[in-house]
Amino acid sequence: MRFSSDLEYQLKGYGLTTAHILYRIPDFESVLQTYVWQDYDIAPDFPEMHRFLDFWQDNLDGPLHSIRFTHKRLIGPHEWKQIDGEFTIN
Secondary structure, eight states: OOOSSHHHHHHTTOEEEEEEEEEEETTEEEEEEEEEEEEEEOTTTOHHHHHHHHHHHHHOSSOEEEEEEEEEOOOOGGGOOOOOOOOOOO
16 A cells, blocks of 8 residues: 555554665675665554565565564654644744
């Protein structure tokens, strides 16, 4: 599902997921290369990260070695309040 803004993602329960991916270079498999992937995703299933890793395995030549990731919800629905008024200080 794609939303039009970062705020919409956060209000729907998405958090920022960052994955540190180590993969083997196809011609030199003893050499590891790093790739950092970051997107909004939902814990604990992480469908966006799994979609990306499936794409990687299906379409790219560099075999995955390991993946470390972190996830942080930046804002949740319980932290959001609608404000109906405004104070002006002169």
